[in-house]
Amino acid sequence: MLKAEAFEVAKVREDFPILKRKVHGKRLVYLDNAATTQKPQLVVDALVDFYTRYNSNVHRSVHTLGEEATAAYEAARSKTAKFVGADPKGLVFVRGTTEATNLVRFAWGEKNVKKGDVLVATLMEHHSNIVPWQLLARSKGATLKYVGLNPDGTLDMGQLEDLLREAPRLVAVAHCSNVLGTINEVSAICAMAKKVGATTVVDGAQSVPHMPVDIGAVGADFYAFSGHKMLAPTGVGALAARKELLEEMDPFQSGGEMIKEVFEDHSTWNDVPYKFEAGTVNIADAIGLGTAVDYLSSIGMERVRKHEVALLDYALRALSEVKGVKIYGPPDPARRGGVVSFNYADVHPHDLATILDEEGVAIRSGHHCAQLLMRWLDVPATARASFHVYNSYDDVDALTAGLHKAGKLFRL
Amino acid sequence: MSSADIYREVILDYYRHPRNFGKLEKFDIDSHDSNPLCGDEIEMQVQVGSGQKMEEVKFTGKGCAISQASVSMLTELAKGKPLGWVKELSKEDVFKMLGNPDLGPSRVKCALLGMKVLKTGVYGYLGAQYEEKDEGELP
């Protein structure tokens, strides 16, 4: 088949020093990008530059370093907001998707969810978009209900409509599944939810890193994503929301930075988004996220997506030619993100990952923090290969070759 | 690490045809544990006879070849031995039983899950607390 490239992958690979590493004497084939991506030298340099040239706290020092650090941190916010079509005043820097959903749970949920309310999530959610709602439901006496899936791994929209008839307070849904790759029709879902007065939380952990996303067009009340899955450092991510919604909410964590004035018996809150950024923030990594956004923009998210769809198409074909491989999720690469979950005969995914590792191929094996989905698939675990900009057709070939080796070892 | 060393014929045989797989009608010890990293799960039952001997040992579970072969082999070793034998059992014994494969730190947990379940059950039966000191480092 034609191995077209949306951009020059070999050149992109040079930006990622880790790809020169050998694992067990083999070329590193990194296919665990849904867990976390590698970082381009530019991002590493941005961290070094911050710490060696203008390290300082933000928003509170009037000296030169403080002003430079504040400008860089706020520039990172603007860039990140622009990258996803969000209002910078509504973009809160957090630790990642998990902290974002927890922020919503406490700062929005405590005030807005009442006894007897219904909350809705889906069976394909990552635990970070389930457990906070479980705990919220428990503390408030609300009920958490789930939208099931169609056999092809898409959401059962009929079931969603049924649940919306119960006028839920909250609808929580992933933009893109980290296991099935399913891209959910989040703008339609948000519009439907809005009609019945439900607040929407969209988990963008697997969409923002891989495809063009316009949060304004999605129409979600809350949209969360993680920097480390989009070439940025660990420890930084964002929650994007309408400014007015954030203004109505109570604080999440409290202390320095998030206040306007403190009196003996009460305090007033800083403007958003600072109201939700208590204490000294993760300055360096946020600046790193801004740099990652610049890097991705220089390639162009349309092209990133095109590249991943091409690899996905190639991988789906290659894997389905291996006898005994069962692939999960929608068959059409245009309807899924750059992730392929599969099982191979009776080879447990952990054994498969060990065998592939020996070939330098890094995949993920396990439940992928999606145990409800594993139960729906009726498997204890899956193997998962996931792509990003630096992956090549050769990487997919290495995966397939590794599978053949595993087949031999397991005498399949 | 060589996966050819790990996935030897005998390991695959125990994985695909586990010995002592199933539940006991009568048992004195029932112990269960899982490995949250892998989702490996093991339940073990022991019937204790005269002289504190483990007369019957059975297990059920699911998981990778290493965890399931390891626990199955362990039930064979344990059967007929006194409970005191379990206290003496070390992780080196388990590695030896598996043919001393060179396992990475995360897979060591798989290999030792069966031992942990057996020890937890037997220690509990004897009124003692099993400490995980015999196990590998957390992955």
Ligand SMILES: Cc1ncc(COP(=O)(O)O)c(C=O)c1O
């Ligand atoms: C779909 C999805 N949601 C949420 C998360 C959680 O992200 P983080 O661990 O960065 O908070 C992940 C990644 O693990 C994910 O894939």
